[in-house]
Amino acid sequence: MGCRSRPSQTDRTGTLTDDSNRTKHRTATRLVEGGRRSEWTGAVVNPPVWRGSTHLYESHADLLTGKPNADGHFHYGRRGGPTQWALAEALTEIEPGSAGTMLYPSGTAALFSTLAAVLKSGDRLALSDNAYEPTRQIAFGPLAQMGVETMTFDPLDLDRFEDLCRSGIAAVMLESPGSQTMEVCDVPALAKIAHAHDAVVLLDNTWASPLGFAALENGVDITIMSLTKHVGGHSDLLMGSAAAGQQYYRAIRLAAQVQGQHVSPDDAALAHRGLRTMQMRLAQSTANALALAQWLESRAEVAQVLCPMLPGSPGHELWKRDFTGGCGLFSVVLKDADKAARGRFLDALDLFGMGYSWGGFESLAIPFDPERIRDRIAWPPAGCDPEDRLGVRFSVGLEDTEDLIEDLEQAFAAMHA
Numbered sequence: 001m002g003c004r005s006r007p008s009q010t011d012r013t014g015t016l017t018d019d020s021n022r023t024k025h026r027t028a029t030r031l032v033e034g035g036r037r038s039e040w041t042g043a044v045v046n047p048p049v050w051r052g053s054t055h056l057y058e059s060h061a062d063l064l065t066g067k068p069n070a071d072g073h074f075h076y077g078r079r080g081g082p083t084q085w086a087l088a089e090a091l092t093e094i095e096p097g098s099a100g101t102m103l104y105p106s107g108t109a110a111l112f113s114t115l116a117a118v119l120k121s122g123d124r125l126a127l128s129d130n131a132y133e134p135t136r137q138i139a140f141g142p143l144a145q146m147g148v149e150t151m152t153f154d155p156l157d158l159d160r161f162e163d164l165c166r167s168g169i170a171a172v173m174l175e176s177p178g179s180q181t182m183e184v185c186d187v188p189a190l191a192k193i194a195h196a197h198d199a200v201v202l203l204d205n206t207w208a209s210p211l212g213f214a215a216l217e218n219g220v221d222i223t224i225m226s227l228t229k230h231v232g233g234h235s236d237l238l239m240g241s242a243a244a245g246q247q248y249y250r251a252i253r254l255a256a257q258v259q260g261q262h263v264s265p266d267d268a269a270l271a272h273r274g275l276r277t278m279q280m281r282l283a284q285s286t287a288n289a290l291a292l293a294q295w296l297e298s299r300a301e302v303a304q305v306l307c308p309m310l311p312g313s314p315g316h317e318l319w320k321r322d323f324t325g326g327c328g329l330f331s332v333v334l335k336d337a338d339k340a341a342r343g344r345f346l347d348a349l350d351l352f353g354m355g356y357s358w359g360g361f362e363s364l365a366i367p368f369d370p371e372r373i374r375d376r377i378a379w380p381p382a383g384c385d386p387e388d389r390l391g392v393r394f395s396v397g398l399e400d401t402e403d404l405i406e407d408l409e410q411a412f413a414a415m416h417a
């Protein structure tokens with residue numbers, strides 16, 4: 001029954017050594033089958049929680065012949081055990097072009113670890129201005145202390161980016177769509193320019209995941225995800241991952257091991273459980289988000305909807321060209337609202353919780369004011385009245401969209417009160 005035993009497919013940290021199984025099955029099947037080697041699962045269906053810090057050797061001779069730093073050789077718990085290897089392997093299987101996946105205790109740890117893996121003192125980093133705020137804090141905090149100089153740039157201005165690359169850049173950190181402000185970037189074009197100037201290309205691909213954007217096949221060298229969002233999917237764990245082709249996998253693996261990056265087997269099992277249903281959840285939350293985005297577009301309280309999946313929204317054409325899916329996360333710019341009105345709207349929402357993070361089964365809404373964390377990108381976006389600057393970001397979950405729309409409707413009424 002089934003094909004749970006695939007001995008030669010990968011080594012045990014998720015490094016693919018043979019692509020045959022990966023090319024045989026399609027994504028939905030890989031999400032179901034990924035990481036279910038019989039030596040990891042035993043007689044149960046999903047890899048169980050396998051705890052252990054210490055590996056006992058059979059004999060002195062066994063210890064001497066062991067290869068302490070070989071992939072999949074269980075030598076000490078910090079390198080993970082079967083529960084973590086199973087998740088890493090499953091993630092590698094859904095990332096086209098990936099030689100392996102590393103796991104981190106958060107998406108933020110994955111961002112720091114991969115940047116530290118490819119940068120050294122004296123290097124310059126080009127940072128997309130629409131990046132997640134903690135990415136900026138990493139660049140201007142610990143990376144600056146390491147002697148790395150960071151230059152922000154507008155990812156929609158390819159000419160200026162080329163000038164920046166010409167001036168000498170060791171790496172570029174991209175995010176598409178951008179956090180909160182949702183700019184879709186021309187990743188293949190940016191990567192091509194960066195590579196012409198010998199820079200490493202990193203992408204925070206949390207929004208799309210490999211199901212929505214095949215980062216490594218679009219020119220990216222190292223692709224990073226916060227598994228806290230779509231993979232976990234249930235707002236009950238934090239984790240991050242990074243994947244790369246042969247050229248950079250060894251470097252990110254070595255950095256993660258030296259830094260002591262580790263995830264617990266309990267969280268790895270939870271994340272792996274989330275992965276099994278990720279494609280269905282993403283498809284449903286994408287459809288729900290689109291329904292809400294369309295409805296919001298018609299409202300007088302909304303100056304602009306920033307939702308890449310929505311025809312006419314900024315970045316939609318690039319999204320259509322490069323992406324194979326969306327998700328439930330999008331933003332709006334409010335019209336003629338002040339902060340008190342925005343607060344009344346958010347306080348009146350009942351089904352939308354107010355809180356950070358996103359990608360869970362439940363809907364969320366938060367206010368945002370990007371001027372504080374941007375210095376290159378124009379805000380408000382083109383087409384908005386300059387007075388309309390207040391943003392709201394929605395993470396649409398799996399509720400009934402009629403209920404969500406009724407909730408938004410009564411919250412807009414409260415906003416006017």
Ligand SMILES: *Cc1c(COP(=O)(O)O)cnc(C)c1O
Pocket residue numbers: 106107108109132175179204206207225226227228229238239240357
């Ligand atoms: C949440 C998030 C992260 C960080 O993830 P954590 O797991 O919370 O550390 C990184 N990038 C983006 C785009 C995010 O939204």
